[in-house]
Amino acid sequence: MRATQVAIIGAGPSGLLLGQLLHKAGIDNVILERQTGDYVLGRIRAGILEQVTVNLMDEAGVGRRLHAEGIVHHAIELVFKGERHPIEVDRLTGGKVVTAYGQTELTRDLMEARAAAGLETVYEAADVSLHDFDSARPVVRWRKDGRQHELQCDFIAGCDGFHGVSRATVKDKVTEYEKVYPFGWLGVLADVPPVSPHAIVYGNSERGFSLCSMRSLTRSRYYVQCPLDDKVEDWSDERFWDELRRRLDPELAQKIVTGPSIEKSIAPLRSFVAEPMRFGRLFLAGDAAHIVPPTGAKGLNLAASDVKYLSSAFVEHYRERSAAGLDHYSDRALHRVWKAERFSWWLTSLMHRFPDMGAFNQKLQEAELEYLVHSQAASTALAENYVGLPL
Numbered sequence: 001m002r003a004t005q006v007a008i009i010g011a012g013p014s015g016l017l018l019g020q021l022l023h024k025a026g027i028d029n030v031i032l033e034r035q036t037g038d039y040v041l042g043r044i045r046a047g048i049l050e051q052v053t054v055n056l057m058d059e060a061g062v063g064r065r066l067h068a069e070g071i072v073h074h075a076i077e078l079v080f081k082g083e084r085h086p087i088e089v090d091r092l093t094g095g096k097v098v099t100a101y102g103q104t105e106l107t108r109d110l111m112e113a114r115a116a117a118g119l120e121t122v123y124e125a126a127d128v129s130l131h132d133f134d135s136a137r138p139v140v141r142w143r144k145d146g147r148q149h150e151l152q153c154d155f156i157a158g159c160d161g162f163h164g165v166s167r168a169t170v171k172d173k174v175t176e177y178e179k180v181y182p183f184g185w186l187g188v189l190a191d192v193p194p195v196s197p198h199a200i201v202y203g204n205s206e207r208g209f210s211l212c213s214m215r216s217l218t219r220s221r222y223y224v225q226c227p228l229d230d231k232v233e234d235w236s237d238e239r240f241w242d243e244l245r246r247r248l249d250p251e252l253a254q255k256i257v258t259g260p261s262i263e264k265s266i267a268p269l270r271s272f273v274a275e276p277m278r279f280g281r282l283f284l285a286g287d288a289a290h291i292v293p294p295t296g297a298k299g300l301n302l303a304a305s306d307v308k309y310l311s312s313a314f315v316e317h318y319r320e321r322s323a324a325g326l327d328h329y330s331d332r333a334l335h336r337v338w339k340a341e342r343f344s345w346w347l348t349s350l351m352h353r354f355p356d357m358g359a360f361n362q363k364l365q366e367a368e369l370e371y372l373v374h375s376q377a378a379s380t381a382l383a384e385n386y387v388g389l390p391l
């Protein structure tokens with residue numbers, strides 16, 4: 001039977017980054033992905049990288065384009081009651097910054113590096129199933145080209161996202177914690193210059209949340225909060241641009257450069273954590289184990305920190321014959337996950353209008369925003385979470 005050291009399920013950012021770090025450490029791995037590579041690249045998702053993630057891309061040897069094309073942000077801005085307030089994350093955290101670089105580009109860089117190294121990625125792997133991960137020789141099976149395939153391995157890394165097979169395989173061993181938000185995000189990608197090229201702008205208006213971001217100096221990413229039962233077809237480009245302007249301060253609203261959307265989608269918001277993240281020789285990483293509302297730009301960055309912990313644990317196992325990293329992986333990852341869950345929930349609660357919030361809670365939101373932008377201590381707390389807590 002074919003064999004490898006680590007079988008990775010999923011060729012999203014988690015799986016690809018893990019595969020690259022393991023390869024750099026001389027650990028053989030195979031990735032099984034149920035979609036095509038183009039399909040994976042076609043999913044428009046995250047856009048903001050913490051320094052931890054940038055450092056990991058460098059460690060994986062794939063940081064060149066990220067440094068050439070990524071846009072460093074030294075601040076974010078909060079808009080409420082028609083005024084815009086900077087939160088200078090760089091100054092408040094002693095020099096830490098975030099980088100705008102789309103998940104699509106990060107995934108492309110990792111895919112190209114993997115192909116260049118001649119590493120095996122099985123795309124369109126159907127009906128992946130996981131077996132014997134409580135033994136010393138787990139087995140992964142899948143179907144492709146009308147044939148059944150199987151792979152023996154030392155470990156399985158479940159990097160297959162929220163709807164993947166890995167967590168589903170251990171659903172009777174998992175404790176799930178979930179919070180679903182009563183609204184979604186309508187996101188638009190457009191080839192127009194970003195309205196605020198050096199700061200992500202978060203808005204809280206009486207009409208709801210808005211976000212102004214970018215993928216480059218010629219490609220912008222915008223979001224508005226929308227009801228959960230909205231459909232993308234309810235939103236013409238014109239209606240979107242008009243609604244976005246209404247949720248910003250007047251100066252920024254008149255600077256918006258509009259253009260045809262090249263991607264438009266509605267994403268639901270949820271907070272979700274599955275505990276533990278280890279089951280014998282099966283380890284969960286990234287969205288397979290946790291989901292955050294995108295408000296805090298933590299999803300992709302949490303996936304990266306899981307991968308940092310897991311790849312280090314595998315290296316310790318193979319190089320030092322030590323099980324310490326593997327034994328501590330779940331607790332160590334969850335410690336960081338829950339802090340990011342808290343921050344993402346807090347910023348989502350602060351910046352969105354909830355259908356049933358009532359006048360008192362609305363006044364509380366306004367008071368917290370006023371306190372936040374005028375208090376060094378409160379701004380510092382926001383800033384240190386936004387740039388990413390230490391590993």
Ligand code: FAS
Pocket residue numbers: 009010011012013014015032033034035040044045046047048103125128159160161162163164165166267285286287288294297298299300301303
């Ligand atoms: P992914 O879901 O990216 O990748 C999992 C991979 O596994 C996929 O390629 C999938 O096809 C594959 N797979 C699934 N089941 C399988 C099976 N049975 N067999 C084989 N393969 C299988 N994060 C942010 O930080 N900011 C954002 O703005 C943001 N926006 C988002 C918008 C949306 C609509 C979504 C869904 C997520 C968003 N995220 C955002 C979070 C997102 O970026 C994730 O954190 C990131 O994709 C996590 O990467 P992975 O863990 O690799 O999971």
Ligand code: PHB
Pocket residue numbers: 045046047048200211213214221294295296297
């Ligand atoms: C994005 O650019 O897609 C983005 C930026 C900041 C967020 C969420 C998404 O908080």
